[in-house]
Amino acid sequence: MFDPGALAAALQAHGRVARVVIAGVEGSSPREVGASMLVWDQGQSGTIGGGALEFEAALRARTWLASLALTPSLFPSGEKETVSPRVEPIALGPSLGQCCGGAVVLWTEVFEAVPEAVAGVVARGVGEMPLAVGRVLAAARGQGVRPVAGLVSGWLVEPIAEAERQVWIWGAGHVGRALVSVLAPVPGVALTWVDVAAERFPDSVPEGVTMVPADDPAMLADHAPLAAEHLVLTFSHALDLELCHRLLLRGFRSCGLIGSATKWGRFRSRLKALGHQAAEIGRIRCPIGDPSLGKHPQAIAVGVVAELLRAPMTAVGEKRA
Numbered sequence: 402m403f404d405p406g407a408l409a410a411a412l413q414a415h416g417r418v419a420r421v422v423i424a425g426v427e428g429s430s431p432r433e434v435g436a437s438m439l440v441w442d443q444g445q446s447g448t449i450g451g452g453a454l455e456f457e458a459a460l461r462a463r464t465w466l467a468s469l470a471l472t473p474s475l476f477p478s479g480e481k482e483t484v485s486p487r488v489e490p491i492a493l494g495p496s497l498g499q500c501c502g503g504a505v506v507l508w509t510e511v512f513e514a515v516p517e518a519v520a521g522v523v524a525r526g527v528g529e530m531p532l533a534v535g536r537v538l539a540a541a542r543g544q545g546v547r548p549v550a551g552l553v554s555g556w557l558v559e560p561i562a563e564a565e566r567q568v569w570i571w572g573a574g575h576v577g578r579a580l581v582s583v584l585a586p587v588p589g590v591a592l593t594w595v596d597v598a599a600e601r602f603p604d605s606v607p608e609g610v611t612m613v614p615a616d617d618p619a620m621l622a623d624h625a626p627l628a629a630e631h632l633v634l635t636f637s638h639a640l641d642l643e644l645c646h647r648l649l650l651r652g653f654r655s656c657g658l659i660g661s662a663t664k665w666g667r668f669r670s671r672l673k674a675l676g677h678q679a680a681e682i683g684r685i686r687c688p689i690g691d692p693s694l695g696k697h698p699q700a701i702a703v704g705v706v707a708e709l710l711r712a713p714m715t716a717v718g719e720k721r722a
Contacts, residue, residue, distance in 0.1 A: 454493060534558060582699075622648050631653055
């Protein structure tokens with residue numbers, strides 16, 4: 402499924418990214434049709450199954466990005482979001498020496514912006530839209546029928562990813578890692594994980610977690626979904642404060658900040674000085690978690706996640722005028 406939020410966050414952090422999708426499968430394969438990953442010059446997020454297939458796909462995508470590095474903008478007039486895709490059939494056994502024995506079709510695109518969806522469906526390809534794709538979009542628009550991801554007359558059709566909850570974790574320290582390990586297996590939760598550099602993340606990340614290394618994480622707060630639930634726990638009090646400030650300006654469903662009552666008292670005063678009203682500031686929870694469980698990162702994570710999952714899905718906070 403197509404995740405516009407993950408793509409938007411990666412574009413904001415890296416400017417131009419490649420997206421690799423398993424568009425077709427024959428026989429056994431490490432992932433299903435629709436599995437995808439985002440690739441940029443110094444990293445990637447998502448997975449198409451790991452192993453030799455993912456390594457080779459990421460290498461090809463990164464090589465393509467490097468060949469475009471001297472082009473300031475692929476679309477100076479702004480009429481498109483992606484160049485023509487590269488569609489590559491790959492036999493897993495002969496080509497990569499994998500034991501799956503099947504074959505996949507990889508669909509790779511380079512994006513500079515998030516493409517528009519029609520009735521919750523993203524469809525793209527080369528040339529005029531085929532009638533079969535038009536019928537898929539008409540069914541989605543008129544009857545609410547969500548298609549399965551895959552190739553339709555040479556075009557890639559993907560429904561927009563829908564998660565019941567969008568959780569953004571700001572910080573990849575001990576508590577951030579513990580939170581991801583507890584939250585990642587929870588059904589219906591989409592995790593976006595942000596920190597200042599790729600090396601701050603662990604080598605292995607659970608499937609479905611979107612990692613976003615960003616030199617200035619606070620800039621991403623301006624682009625977070627209004628329905629997102631935020632957990633702020635970076636290595637820096639200054640960054641924590643800036644994130645709280647930007648998230649209050651942006652709007653959110655909920656926001657929790659790790660810290661003591663003393664830290665929160667100082668933050669409240671500084672946020673008030675930045676122009677936020679007491680009622681707005683009060684929407685941020687601090688401290689978070691259950692202190693009776695202790696201060697070990699995993700114990701903190703259990704308390705925070707329990708608190709998060711117990712909370713009702715309250716109305717989304719709107720961006721302040």
